[in-house]
Amino acid sequence: MRQYILFVLILALATAITIPAAAQVQIYSNDFEDSSPIGPEWTLLGSAPSTDTTPGTSQHPADTFLGQLSNDTLSLTLHNLHPAHTTVSLSFDLYIIRSWDGNFSTDERGPDFWGIDEGPIPTDPEDWEFVTTFSNWNPAVSNDPHQAFPDAYGTGDYLPRTGTIENNTLGYQWNTYDMDAVYHIDVIDRPHTGADLTFSFGAQHLQDLADESWGIDNVQVSINVPEPATIGLLVIGAVPLILYRRNRR
Secondary structure (H helix, E strand, O other): OHHHHHHHHHHHHHHHHHOOOEEEEEEEEEOOOOOOOOOOOEEEOOEOOOEEEOOOOOOOOOOEEEEEEOOOEEEEEEOOOOOOOOEEEEEEEEEEEEOOEOOOOOOOOOOOEEEEEEOOOOOOHHHOOEEEEOEOOOOOOOOOOOEOOOOOOOOOOEOOOOOOOEEOOOOOEEOOEEOEEEEEEEEEEEEOOOOOEEEEEEEEOOOOOOOEEEEEEEEEEEEEEEOOHHHHHHHHHHHHHHHHHHHHO
8 A cells, every 4th residue: 555655646746747837828819910900909109009011022921910100109908817827928020111220329310219018118218128229221231220139229239130030021112122120029928917917019219101110910928827737636646645544543
């Protein structure tokens, strides 16, 4: 009997160790196509934002996304998050359109700021939780404006288009130049336990939409839920021991 009890306990402990501590549950997804219209969860300075469709290319056919946006603050707010969770993860594609000038600061053309924050974005970019810059110029020309991404503004100094997943595939032009870029952004395992969640996205110091704009697409939000199976297995493993002790009395 003792050998059986020991075997069951070892099996329960070994199985518990192999089970993940949390399970990821997707709570929101939107690609802004006809089947996924903008809902009330999205606001743009208190009003409803709109979508646009890229001109498209053979590499990236015409695609509907949330935008085009300029010096705007866009917010995604989700309510009644359940089940209980410990962290939240966000992923999306960021479209950087036309002549973004990155870290350039010699005149009024730059820097071109883009930021993300949990909750409302403050007015001053320096107060944003994460603020960076993007440059859509030619990375092969060393004196073209550099960008801060993938680091924050003030610390990052990288060639234009560093970290892109697509270049000049959306079909936008500035003057006679093909000029757009796509970045995939991940915010992983951010601590969060509340029932409500807001993520805000914003840009500042951009010129008019015909010159510099942005948008987002393919948004997904997930929460990490504590896995109860580990505790359950330990309880199951303890049952024979409890029964054994009772039988000994």
